[in-house]
Amino acid sequence: MSKFSRFMRVNKITKPNEKYAPTGTLQDENGNPLEWEFKQISSRENEELRDSCTIEVPVTGKPNLYRPKVKTAEYLAKMIVASTVYPDLYDKELQDSYGVMTPEELLYAMVDNAGEYQEFAAWMQKFQGFAKGLDDKVDEAKN
16 A cells, blocks of 8 residues: 555545526526536636736836736636536527627626626635635735
8 A cells, every 4th residue: 555545536535516596687487596507627727717817017116027917807707717517608609699709708798797796706716715705815915
């Protein structure tokens, strides 16, 4: 038996997909909000998403010095899209029905109530394992 047997992949617990109804404006025939299905994203996928939403901004008063800044809203939208199993936000027919061309635009069109979207984003962050929301972390960094 290997001294690392407990760390082997066969012993790794996989978190199951979860369902959540992000908006009350999409309902079934009984008036219940439609549930969407979501999966966990890997640490690697998360890093790639975050990197794709990071820009370099100049540091005030320091020429040629830049710092990274994550475009939080874009990052959260991309995280939600990457996590969504159902409905398929890449489906052309679904995108066409809302008059949009990207899965992120479709997400915003389907969950177009600002309060619902904020609750959805907070739920997604917790589902993905972030104990504190990104906005909380930004506020902490500012203080």
